[in-house]
Each structure stands twice: as C-alpha cells, then as structure tokens.
Amino acid sequence: MCGIVGYIGEKDCFPILIKGLRRLEYRGYDSAGVAVFDGESTINILKKKGKVEDLLAFVGKDIPPGSTGIGHTRWATHGPPSDVNAHPHTARFGRLAMIHNGIIENYESLRTSLETNGHAFVSDTDTEVLIHLIDEVQNRTNASLSDAVQMALKEVEGAYAIALVDASEPDMLIAARKSSPLVIGVGEENEFYVASDATPIIEHTQNVIYLDDEEVAVMHRKKGLIIKNLQNTVITPEVHALEMQIEAIEKGGFQHFMLKEIFEQPNSILDSIRGRVSVSRSEINMSGIDAHWDKWNAAQRIIIIACGTSWHAGMIAEYLFEDFARIPVEVEYASEFRYRNPIIRSNDVVIAISQSGETADTLAAIKLAKDQGAHLFGVCNVVGSSIARETDSGAYTHAGPEIGVASTKAFTAQVTVLTLIALLVGKKKGLLSTQRFSRLLVELKAIPDKVQKLLEQDARIKEIAGHFVKSENALYLGRGVNFPVALEGALKLKEISYIHAEGYPSAEMKHGPIALIDEEMPVFFIATADDVYEKIVSNIQEVKARGGRLVALVSAGNQELKQLAEFVIEVPKTDQALAPLLTVVPLQLLSYHIAVMRDCNVDQPRNLAKSVTVE
Ligand code: F6R
Numbered sequence: 001m002c003g004i005v006g007y008i009g010e011k012d013c014f015p016i017l018i019k020g021l022r023r024l025e026y027r028g029y030d031s032a033g034v035a036v037f038d039g040e041s042t043i044n045i046l047k048k049k050g051k052v053e054d055l056l057a058f059v060g061k062d063i064p065p066g067s068t069g070i071g072h073t074r075w076a077t078h079g080p081p082s083d084v085n086a087h088p089h090t091a092r093f094g095r096l097a098m099i100h101n102g103i104i105e106n107y108e109s110l111r112t113s114l115e116t117n118g119h120a121f122v123s124d125t126d127t128e129v130l131i132h133l134i135d136e137v138q139n140r141t142n143a144s145l146s147d148a149v150q151m152a153l154k155e156v157e158g159a160y161a162i163a164l165v166d167a168s169e170p171d172m173l174i175a176a177r178k179s180s181p182l183v184i185g186v187g188e189e190n191e192f193y194v195a196s197d198a199t200p201i202i203e204h205t206q207n208v209i210y211l212d213d214e215e216v217a218v219m220h221r222k223k224g225l226i227i228k229n230l231q232n233t234v235i236t237p238e239v240h241a242l243e244m245q246i247e248a249i250e251k252g253g254f255q256h257f258m259l260k261e262i263f264e265q266p267n268s269i270l271d272s273i274r275g276r277v278s279v280s281r282s283e284i285n286m287s288g289i290d291a292h293w294d295k296w297n298a299a300q301r302i303i304i305i306a307c308g309t310s311w312h313a314g315m316i317a318e319y320l321f322e323d324f325a326r327i328p329v330e331v332e333y334a335s336e337f338r339y340r341n342p343i344i345r346s347n348d349v350v351i352a353i354s355q356s357g358e359t360a361d362t363l364a365a366i367k368l369a370k371d372q373g374a375h376l377f378g379v380c381n382v383v384g385s386s387i388a389r390e391t392d393s394g395a396y397t398h399a400g401p402e403i404g405v406a407s408t409k410a411f412t413a414q415v416t417v418l419t420l421i422a423l424l425v426g427k428k429k430g431l432l433s434t435q436r437f438s439r440l441l442v443e444l445k446a447i448p449d450k451v452q453k454l455l456e457q458d459a460r461i462k463e464i465a466g467h468f469v470k471s472e473n474a475l476y477l478g479r480g481v482n483f484p485v486a487l488e489g490a491l492k493l494k495e496i497s498y499i500h501a502e503g504y505p506s507a508e509m510k511h512g513p514i515a516l517i518d519e520e521m522p523v524f525f526i527a528t529a530d531d532v533y534e535k536i537v538s539n540i541q542e543v544k545a546r547g548g549r550l551v552a553l554v555s556a557g558n559q560e561l562k563q564l565a566e567f568v569i570e571v572p573k574t575d576q577a578l579a580p581l582l583t584v585v586p587l588q589l590l591s592y593h594i595a596v597m598r599d600c601n602v603d604q605p606r607n608l609a610k611s612v613t614v615e
Contacts, residue, residue: 001075001609002087002101003027004182005200006163008068008173008219009191016193017071020200021052023249026257026403026603026610027101027196028075031086035097036069037165043097047072047086051604068173068221070163070194072099075609078107079124089128091119091135095167098134100127101196102159102180103614110155130156131164146218149174150230153216159360159613163194171221177211180613181358181386184209184217184225186239192219196611197382198242199249199401209237210384240384248400255596257603258404258496262588263455266448268399268409269581272416279445282438284424288377288393295375296425299349302327303342303374305334305365306353307612309407309491313379313414314353315484316580320419323577324426335361335615338368346373353418354378355402355410356611357385364615366390379417381410395421404603405610406496408588411488412451412581419444419578443575447582450572454585457569461586464551464567465593468522471499475513475548476587477506478526479536485526485580489587496602497595506539517548524590525565526583529555530576540564551590553583 003024007013017034025032032055033047044064048055052073072087079085088097104110107126110133115121119132133155138148145166153160159179166172175182175194185193185201185208193201194217198208211217214230227235254260261268277284289296302321304314311333318329332342334352338361344350350369354362357380366387370376378387378394381402388394399413423440426432468474474493478486487503494501504513506525517523523543527536540561543550550565555573562568569586571579595602 001028001077001611001613003073003196004070004099004101004161004163004194005196006070006173006175006194007192008221009187010067012065013067013069014063016204017069018052018056020195021071021073023199024196025052025073026405028073028609029604030076030081031074031083032072033086033088034064034069034071035088035165036064036066037167037170038064038066039068039170041167043090043094043165043167045088045090045094045097047083047088049081049083049086068165068170070097070099070165070173077103077614078126085123085125087127089123089125089131091131096131096135096164098127098131098162098164100130101161101613102178104130104156104160105158106156130160130162134164145169145172146174146216149176150216150228150232153178153214154230161196173219174216175211175219176216178213179360179363179386181611182211184211184219186225190221190224192225194219198244202242202244202249203246206242207239208242209239243383244401249403256404256592258406258408258592261402261404261409262585262592264400265409265412265585266452266455268413269416269451270448271398271400272413273420273444274398276420277441277445279441282434282441284420284427284441286395286420286424288395289421289424292375292393293428295349297429298347299327300345300347302329303344303348303350303369304329304331304353305337305350305362305369307334307359307361309411309488310353310355310414312484312488312491313411313418314351315487316415316481317351317418317422319481320422320577321425324422324432325429326431327425332365334359334365338365344369344372344374348374349377350374351377351379352387352391353414354385354387355381355407355414357382357387358611358613359387360613360615363387363390379414381413405605405608406492406602412584415580416444440575440577443578447574447578450574450582451585453572454582457586458589461569461589462593464569465590466597467567468594469597471520471522473516473521474499474501475516475521475523476501476503477509477523477539478503478583479506479532480530481577481580482526482528482583485583485587486524488584489524489591492588492591493594495608496591496605497598497600498606499594506536509539510542514542514546517543517546519547519549521548523548523550524587525550525552527552527554527561528571528576528579528583529558529573530579537561553586
C-alpha cells in the first residue's frame with residue numbers, strides 16, 4: 001500500500017522519481033506526487049489525484065530541477081483520493097516535505113496536541129501530522145533534523161516507511177521505517193536511492209540495504225550514509241546484491257503484467273522446484289526444514305496463517321499435510337487469528353504464507369505466535385521482506401517479481417513449495433511409502449510442461465470467456481484440494497472484473513447456494529478425475545436440472561461431461577494431490593479475459609493494492 005521513492009546524488013532526480021513511481025504504481029494508484037529540492041532554497045511540490053500519468057500531464061514541460069527528491073504513489077487510508085491528500089506533505093511553510101507508507105494509529109491525539117501548539121493542517125492525512133510532529137520536536141529541542149526524526153518516531157504508534165527532505169539541509173535525504181518496507185540502493189559515491197521495494201532501484205544499482213524496524217537512515221551527498229536506531233545506536237549496514245533481472249519487472253510484449261505472469265508459470269513452478277528435488281535420488285532438500293527438523297518432528301499441529309490468495313494456498317496445504325504427514329492443520333485468516341486470543345503451544349509449527357512478505361495482518365499474527373513460543377516458518381516470495389526476516393526459518397517461493405495486483409504465479413509457486421514441504425515431512429516421518437513419494441516427485445516435475453499445455457488453450461478459453469462478459473454473478477464449485485481452487489477462481493474473477501463470485505465445496509451447494517441457480521448463472525465446476533469425481537457429476541446434474549450455465553474443468557479425455565456442460569476445458573491428467581497446480585490456470589485465464597473484455601484495468605483493479613501493509 002503506497003509506494004515511496006527517493007533519490008540523492010548528482011543526477012536530475014525528476015526522471016528517476018517518475019520511473020520509480022511507475023514501477024511502484026502497483027502498490028497504490030489513487031494519487032501521485034513528488035517533491036524536488038532545487039538545491040538552493042525551494043522544494044517544488046507537484047501532486048495530483050489519479051495515476052502517475054495524470055501527474056505527468058499536470059507537470060507538463062515545467063520539470064522541476066534538482067538532484068534531491070522524493071515521490072509517492074498513494075493508496076488512500078486517511079481521507080479520500082484528492083490533490084490535497086496526495087503526498088508529499090509539508091510543514092514549516094513548505095520547507096520540510098515528506099512521503100509516507102503505513103498508518104500512524106495515534107494520529108488523532110497527536111494532531112489535537114499539535115493544533116493546540118498552533119499547527120494548522122490542510123489535509124486529512126496522518127502523514128501531515130507526522131511531518132508537523134517532526135517540525136514541532138525540532139523547534140522544541142533545537143536538535144538536528146535526524147535527531148528530531150528519531151525523537152518524533154518514538155512518539156508514534158503504528159507503521160511507517162518515510163522519506164523526507166529539508167530546504168535547510170541541501171545535501172541530506174532522511175528515511176526511516178517500522179513495519180512498512182524500505183530498501184536503500186547504494187549507487188555511485190554518496191549517491192543513494194530509497195524505495196518501497198527494489199524495482200525502482202534495480203536499473204541504477206545492484207547494491208541494497210534492507211532497513212530494519214525503527215532504523216533511521218541519513219543519506220548525505222558529502223558524508224555518505226549513517227544508520228541509527230531510535231535508541232541512537234549506530235547500525236553497521238549489511239549490503240546485499242540484488243539478484244532480480246530488469247526483464248522480470250517489464251511487460252515483455254504482453255498486454256498486461258497479469259497475463260505475462262500467468263504465462264510465466266511453467267518457469268516459475270520450475271524455479272520453485274529447482275535445486276530442491278532430485279527425481280533420480282528420490283529426494284527433496286529444503287534447508288529450512290532440515291535445520292529445524294526437531295520442531296517439525298515434534299509438531300502436534302501446524303497452524304497456517306495468511307490472507308487472500310495466500311490463504312487459499314494454505315487451504316490446499318491443509319489437505320496435503322494431513323494426507324502426507326498426518327499432522328493436524330488449522331488454516332487461519334491472519335486478521336482473525338491475531339485478535340482471537342488463539343491457543344498456541346510450543347509444539348506448534350506456524351507457517352506464514354505471503355507473496356509480498358509485508359502483509360500487516362500476517363506480520364502481526366507472526367509476532368503473536370512467536371511470543372507464545374511456536375516455531376515460525378515463512379513461505380514468502382519477496383527476498384529480504386519483513387515476514388522472511390521475522391520467521392525462524394522458511395522457504396522462498398522464487399516466483400520472481402509479481403507486479404499484477406491479482407496474484408497468479410505467486411499462488412502456484414506457494415502451492416508448489418507447500419507440496420514439497422508436506423512431501424518432505426511425510427517422508428522424513430516415515431508416513432509416505434517410497435513408491436508414492438517417488439511417483440509424486442515424478443508427477444511434480446512434469447507439472448510445468450502440463451501448465452504449458454493448458455496455456456496453449458488460451459484462445460479457446462478466451463472464446464469461452466466471451467460468453468460470460470455480461471454475467472452479474474458466478475459460482476465456483478470444487479471438492480477436496482480443488483475446493484480452495486474454487487475459492488481462488490471466484491476471488492480472481494471478482495477482484496479484476498467486479499463480477500460477484502463465490503466459491504463453495506460442491507456438496508455444500510444444496511445447503512443454500514443452489515437457490516441462486518437460474519439460466520443466467522454461470523457455474524464453474526472443477527471436475528477432474530479423483531476420488532469424488534462421481535459425486536461432483538451428481539452436483540453437475542443438479543445444476544443442469546435447474547438451467548445453470550455449466551463450465552466444467554475435466555481431466556483430458558473425459559467424454560461424459562461434454563454431454564452435460566455448455567463448455568468443457570480439458571486439463572492434463574496428474575496425481576489428484578497436484579491437481580490445483582493445473583486447475584487454477586484456466587480459471588486465471590477466464591478471469592483475465594472476462595475482465596479485459598469488460599474494459600477493466602486488470603493490473604490495477606479499483607480499490608486494491610498489491611502489498612497490504614495496513615490492517
Ligand atoms: C489476490 C491477492 C491478495 C493477496 C493478499 C495477501 O489476488 O493478491 O488476496 O493474496 O493480499 O498478500 P500476501 O500474499 O502478499 O501476503
């Protein structure tokens with residue numbers, strides 16, 4: 001939620017900031033703005049409701065000069081999207097400017113006390129309160145700006161990643177973070193970049209520093225970088241080399257990032273498996289499991305915490321862990337878990353699943369479980385993210401950067417990694433026969449090629465999508481491991497096409513949702529060959545009898561459902577435990593094409609943002 005970018009060095013910063021904002025726009029896109037310091041006396045603030053393109057149109061040819069600046073793309077929390085609520089916000093009559101990602105929870109009381117001291121506010125935002133607080137602290141204490149930032153942040157409750165410039169400090173850019181991500185790029189001598197993630201930095205430098213919670217970084221054009229925590233201890237930064245490639249964050253000829261990412265799945269699934277599986281030796285190696293085997297071996301229960309699509313991956317994992325490793329599993333919405341006074345024991349293993357690694361609810365749930373002594377295992381896509389760092393151990397999904405707001409390749413990578421973990425734990429506990437284990441490994445290795453086969457059906461799936469462009473509602477039904485896929489199919493459709501959609505276990509249909517079925521209602525059945533196939537056929541008959549419009553995902557060669565369904569999509573055969581890695585793909589494509597045909601912005605759906613760093 002919200003993207004922040006900053007630069008200090010010798011180059012003109014406006015183009016750097018704009019390019020950075022374009023890369024970060026997936027994090028929020030209801031307004032955009034920059035503050036560029038001209039190096040002498042003026043900080044030029046330019047901000048506009050709308051997207052980065054609207055900001056550019058507003059700026060026109062009057063590009064502000066300067067080589068120190070900050071930029072922001074917003075996902076509104078406090079106050080509606082508007083020019084005035086757009087960042088940067090200022091204090092000291094425009095001589096102090098700041099951008100912020102996160103939420104200041106005690107902003108109301110801070111605002112009231114600042115107003116009593118004569119501060120006036122023009123926006124509804126918590127950010128404006130924070131920059132005035134910094135100004136107030138500096139006035140009150142006569143401290144340096146960086147000390148004032150440290151002191152002010154001690155008064156703040158909530159989450160922040162901030163960057164600020166001061167007209168009286170021409171060579172300085174300050175950044176700080178707590179519970180919202182922030183990366184510093186180290187460029188040429190005394191040249192620094194700041195951003196919410198590495199995507200605006202990658203084309204300038206490979207060297208990055210991940211700021212930790214409650215750290216303040218002072219980047220100085222002459223004196224270099226100094227990082228201190230809020231207790232004023234100097235921190236020696238660890239410089240990491242980025243492994244990301246620039247092509248991974250560009251569209252590469254696809255109309256949308258989402259389509260590109262759907263089509264990347266044969267490779268991203270392979271990348272999740274790469275280096276971890278040896279079919280010839282019938283082996284899975286995952287250092288995060290091996291190094292803490294005592295915890296996994298002793299686990300009486302696995303608790304999975306996640307949100308949204310990642311929660312659906314967790315639901316699939318529940319079936320797999322219970323089947324392969326015979327460990328009871330609870331799958332929890334992180335947002336519910338953290339406020340429920342949950343029972344957590346020291347012999348629980350808690351798996352946190354998150355693409356971004358920054359989801360506020362998941363992070364808070366992790367802290368709660370950690371405080372109560374559970375072993376925390378992270379399944380994250382973003383390397384160096386907060387969740388990856390907060391957990392005791394983990395496994396990266398290696399799906400590569402996911403820019404489309406609707407998660408696709410990150411989901412299949414999560415399911416792949418969770419499948420590997422469940423198989424490995426099952427095998428190490430001696431609960432999976434060598435034969436079954438080896439067969440599943442062979443099947444897993446074959447999945448990328450099978451996904452490729454599915455993608456080759458894209459034109460036909462698009463044609464099917466064309467029949468549902470005007471639908472107002474849709475139902476997705478599946479059973480077993482394909483029930484979470486039904487939930488995921490429904491989520492994909494609603495979030496990018498704004499069609500109301502629900503996912504259910506198909507047998508639950510008769511307990512209520514069947515009342516919705518009429519000739520207008522599309523019903524997407526996942527009916528691949530498995531133990532409950534016959535039962536699903538009965539459910540399909542029930543929908544048919546009531547005139548619903550049937551689309552069935554079936555295993556290749558199935559003839560029976562061709563007679564019953566209006567449309568059939570054939571899915572390559574695989575072991576039923578691995579079916580979600582295939583069945584989700586046509587559902588992703590259907591949602592994508594329906595949304596595009598409805599003229600929706602699939603990469604930036606309304607009201608959403610990629611990384612949900614607020615509660
Ligand atoms: C849906 C989607 C969201 C995320 C959810 C959790 O397409 O992307 O539902 O899955 O916000 O995000 P992460 O996985 O980053 O914790």
